[in-house]
Amino acid sequence: QSVLTQPPSVSAAPGQKVTISCSGSSSNIGNNYVSWYQHLPGAAPKLLLYDWNKRPSGIPDRFSGSKSGTSATLDITGLQTGDEADYYCGTWDSGLSAWVFGGGTKLTVL
Amino acid sequence: QVQLQESGPGLVKPSQTLSLTCTVSGGSISSAEKYWSWIRQHPGKGLEWIGYTYYRGRSYYSPPLKSRVNISVDTSKNQFSLELSSVTAADTAVYYCAGYDSSGYEVDCWGQGTLVTVSS
Numbered sequence: 001q002s003v004l005t006q007p008p009s010v011s012a013a014p015g016q017k018v019t020i021s022c023s024g025s026s027s028n029i030g031n032n033y034v035s036w037y038q039h040l041p042g043a044a045p046k047l048l049l050y051d052w053n054k055r056p057s058g059i060p061d062r063f064s065g066s067k068s069g070t071s072a073t074l075d076i077t078g079l080q081t082g083d084e085a086d087y088y089c090g091t092w093d094s095g096l097s098a099w100v101f102g103g104g105t106k107l108t109v110l
Numbered sequence: 111q112v113q114l115q116e117s118g119p120g121l122v123k124p125s126q127t128l129s130l131t132c133t134v135s136g137g138s139i140s141s142a143e144k145y146w147s148w149i150r151q152h153p154g155k156g157l158e159w160i161g162y163t164y165y166r167g168r169s170y171y172s173p174p175l176k177s178r179v180n181i182s183v184d185t186s187k188n189q190f191s192l193e194l195s196s197v198t199a200a201d202t203a204v205y206y207c208a209g210y211d212s213s214g215y216e217v218d219c220w221g222q223g224t225l226v227t228v229s230s
Binding site: 002032033035037039043044045046047050051056086088090091092096097098099100101102103104 | 147149156157158159161162170171172173206211213214215216217218220221222223
């Protein structure tokens with residue numbers, strides 16, 4: 001059971017928008033920065049967003065993030081078939097003194 | 111751009127110690143101002159954080175693994191290592207070495223991952 005809760009799967013058609021949620025608590029998301037990762041099959045995970053909503057160089061603005069209370073959200077607009085991957089949120093948990101990942105969300109582009 | 115590459119045995123016997131090394135290229139491990147980390151993924155499962163260490167400071171480990179894990183840095187070889195003792199089949203996973211930004215809030219570089227199987 002992950003400390004951060006994500007939906008196991010989401011799906012949408014090409015060109016549409018999808019939202020992936022990440023729910024935690026005051027000891028993690030509520031008081032620490034969240035980052036998001038894209039994990040394509042057979043590849044290393046890739047940093048998508050950090051500090052809630054900042055994009056590293058090379059990440060398109062189709063990917064955006066936000067926070068509300070103890071939850072974080074990843075939005076992907078203009079879905080492409082190449083976006084099919086597993087997506088993970090992660091943050092520091094001050095109570096555990098440990099980094100925690102969400103359980104991951106499998107995105108299917110129909 | 112820092113690049114990471116894991117190396118080590120792909121097969122470890124139960125009760126033995128799993129040892130992996132990550133070679134850092136494209137920068138000095140001691141000047142990169144990063145937290146050096148190991149993360150794993152069990153077959154068909156999500157990412158699991160093992161721990162991280164700062165090259166000249168504290169180490170933090172996942173509470174369930176803390177009693178069995180050690181992450182160390184060798185600045186002379188520009189490498190960092192993972193030791194996981196008393197392994198069982200439940201430790202079979204793809205192991206990634208990774209580097210966190212100096213803030214410790216995001217993983218901004220990853221190795222390609224290496225599969226380690228625990229079996230007799």
